[in-house]
Amino acid sequence: MPLPPPMPRLIVEPAVRRALEEDLGRAGDITTDYVVPEATRAQARIAARQAGVVSGLDAARSAFRLVDPDLMIGVERHDGDVVSPGDTICHLDGKARSILTGERVALNFMGHMSGIATATRTMAQLIAHARARVTCTRKTTPGLRAFEKHAVRCGGGANHRFGLDDGLLIKDNHIAVAGGIVAAIEAARAQAGHMVKIECEVDTLEQLAQALDAGVEAVLLDNMPPATLAQAVAMNAGRATLEASGGINADTIVGVAESGVDLISVGWLTHSAPSLDLGLDIDFGD
Template sequence: MTALPPYLPTLMVEDIVRAALLEDLGRAGDITTAATIAPHLTATATMNVREAGVVVGLDLARAAFRLVDPSLAFEALANDGDRVAAGTAIARISGPARGLLSAERVALNFLMHLSGVATTTARYADAIAHTTAKVCCTRKTLPGLRTVEKYAVRLGGGSNHRYGLDDAILIKDNHIAVSGGVAPAIRAAQAYAGHLVRVEVEVDGLEQMGQALSATPDAILLDNMGPDLLREAVALNATHWQLSADVYATDRRRTRLEASGNVDLTTIAAIAETGVDYISTSKITMAAPTLDIGLDIGIGNP
């Protein structure tokens, strides 16, 4: 079944964009534009993608122009999630020149960054498209932008890990060290969690994985394991759940396996081919380069 596209409520978009505009406008507003552009002047502008990629952030760009000047007209010429070629026009804005110029940088910042996240995610997703594995983002996101970065990851073909500390339990090595072991930590989490909260545990080897399987968590994170060890982990999981190779991938009862660590475009295919379900990496958010998008402006209405 094909998943419906991700959606950002308008209220969430406005809060994020408003904060960015207030940061940029500072205490006195756009004094350069106020000093050089007469209030009656109008202009038109086109946003153009200067390199191939996945476009994300059009709703945030629209909100930036609208919040600065509600009389500005914003026409999207593409949709979030579209793969576009270099030279593609993705939006047209027209109206008072002052508002257009004051909102330009914030609108472009969101578009360039989120399109960069989506484009990078798409490259990772394309590299493992021949497998059943999914590439996932992590909590390593820019402060204040997690919601929109995770939105961009999904539009790039990736999957979201937990959004924060409150929507899923992920028991990491330090939790295990303090709580007294893998299985005790899992059982404590299961006793604490509500029935809709999933429990995942991080392990660093097959011995710890065996301990984890004895407590049946929902997922196991295989930390910094090479392809050979990952294949052994998949085999151990199949044996634990008594599953043959032909039904393993689709069986919904078994523990899901996530690989993490040493993931990049040169390694992700080999990791995916081991049979793990998810591959998490911060590179699709924290290390994603921006997509080059420009705004070309002219005087007067179209």
Template sequence: MLFDMRNLEKLIDLWFEEDSNYFDLTAKIMVDDDAVATFAMNAREPIILSGLPMAEKIFKRLDPDCSFEALYRDGDSIPAGTAFAKVTGNAQALLTAERIALNLMQRMCGIAGLTAQYVKEIEGTGAFLVDTRKTTPGLRMLEKYAVTCGGGRNHRLGLDNGIMLKDNHIAVAGSIAAAVARAKAHAPVLTKIEVECDRLDQVKEALEAGADVIMLDNMSNEDMREAVSFVAGRVPLECSGGVRLETIRGKAETGVDFVSVGRITQSAHCVDIGLDDL
């Protein structure tokens, strides 16, 4: 996953400003300024790890000299009751950073775990699970990183990563052929053009127009199988729209190359992680 940790610094500043403003009143009153403590980050339920390097950055923002020891790696499957990291440093700083680090990892591990469930459902089909732009504002790159920890792959990171011609774009252009022609005339030469289709006749038009990728949006499994047969591997096909854990296997078995699922980022539950004194 392409993730620039420098961008995380800006987010950390915002998180601390939101959570502690001038200072952590409780920690200032209850903990001596020079007190040192060691804490373990524990999984209180089975999890797929995601966010360890980010948690380390959060703790070190308030105590640059603290020691952060990762006992496992992002992407590892951790059983309940397992300590996966230890941090030693200024007690005030670590306690102030605790909730921010936990909130982020609980969210990221939740996404990684849900992603892994979807990936397991389509094992052996040849299709890849990909994410969408249905992410939490401000957390997109972290959530997309979490998807990769769970074994998924990233779709567009943002609107500038590729051209996706949806129904409204096509309506404005007048037709799929006109939309693709306009996109090809102005897009950077290495940029792919994907066309969203919800009917088989649109698939044919998109293919003839020179689309690089075709999205089969909310199509029945029967229609997707027909589209796969017609396209015959000439361009990759993506299945999208209303995909659930209980339906993804059947959709992947139609022969599509990618199945995109917004739920892995939009609907993932946070897992239970704790920071406990050692």
């Protein structure tokens, strides 16, 4: 998949500003302010400590620029680039105080997002031979959904809906309350705009048949083994987009992909992917 464009500044800056305000607290960076003379300048670089995929450069740059607009930031690797241990991602030149104060927030965003991008790339590469694409879910860190979904795209994955207003996904509890799959789909279709797709979750092939007969555009196949997924693909015969979901990991994703489904949603990419180990190395200048 093509790499995503940079994140809009209007999305990035408010979240980064909140993180800086949380870190600076009521008195600012007292350690740096007490220890480092104001006039001291330094050069620094953010480097990879382990192999992975870069994501979060927009957030890191925003952190440093909010602290000090005069900091010079040079980018050597971009979002979506693969890095090895020791590779420089970006370098900084300016007041030492500014670099040290912005360091942790910048690394927090970049490490978290690069970890998600790296995990996504791993899963995507495992199924590169199949038609299926890896996609994320709404199981995201509150306040960081746009960042985490951007990181998934940096890793070669696709995005599921961004929020409850982004598409209709009729799940098991909706079905229970509405009185059945057909009733839920018909109620949704009666009010949905022409640009809004309807997806329905099913647990069995019998439910799949009901959803397809009701003309749903996409079906979420929940917790089905690969053999059942293959049957679902045959039943579908290309009528709807099929998404497999439920506890999928690196050990099981190949079998799921080879069933012929279109999408494989993996919730842990955004809520549990380990952070990529990055570090900031500083050198004193004039």
